[in-house]
Amino acid sequence: MRLLFPAARFERPWQIAPSWLRARGLKGLLLDLDNTLIPYGYEGPTPEPLRVWLDELKRSGIAACLVTNAKPGRTRRWARKLGLPGIALVGKPLPFGFFWGMRQLGLERKALAVVGDQIFTDVLGGNLLGLTTILVAPLSDKGLPHTRWVRALERRLLAATPTPEKEESE
Numbered sequence: 001m002r003l004l005f006p007a008a009r010f011e012r013p014w015q016i017a018p019s020w021l022r023a024r025g026l027k028g029l030l031l032d033l034d035n036t037l038i039p040y041g042y043e044g045p046t047p048e049p050l051r052v053w054l055d056e057l058k059r060s061g062i063a064a065c066l067v068t069n070a071k072p073g074r075t076r077r078w079a080r081k082l083g084l085p086g087i088a089l090v091g092k093p094l095p096f097g098f099f100w101g102m103r104q105l106g107l108e109r110k111a112l113a114v115v116g117d118q119i120f121t122d123v124l125g126g127n128l129l130g131l132t133t134i135l136v137a138p139l140s141d142k143g144l145p146h147t148r149w150v151r152a153l154e155r156r157l158l159a160a161t162p163t164p165e166k167e168e169s170e
């Protein structure tokens with residue numbers, strides 16, 4: 001069961017301050033794309049809070065890459081737009097994409113955090129590898145059909161148990 005719980009929860013990724021990461025020895029982020037950084041299927045301009053946050057991370061020496069189950073074309077477009085390396089179709093919670101991210105950023109597990117909106121892909125996958133996992137609230141309800149009932153299950157899981165670590169961004 002412990003594998004299904006994140007180390008920390010934030011409403012939005014841009015609330016995760018570089019100082020909060022540094023205080024925990026975290027130097028790199030493996031970022032989910034859909035419903036974490038941008039709404040599922042969104043193709044517009046980069047949202048301002050996201051752009052500002054990524055700049056802040058870069059200035060603070062926090063490395064980041066996209067590890068996403070999205071398709072290659074969409075992943076490539078957003079990787080280019082956000083100025084991050086990225087890998088598509090990784091089949092989270094399988095470890096392949098996270099291993100790629102670790103090599104890409106050249107960081108050890110204890111220095112890496114997974115940031116994502118889904119327990120059964122992002123949190124489970126990250127926890128299986130001993131990475132720090134940060135759960136954010138999904139940016140939209142849109143997703144694949146099976147995702148909707150998984151979300152209902154996630155809500156029940158989270159509601160049934162105390163918040164693992166209630167922390168606010170600085």
Ligand SMILES: [Mg+2]
Nearest residue numbers: 032034035117
């Ligand atoms: Mg997602």
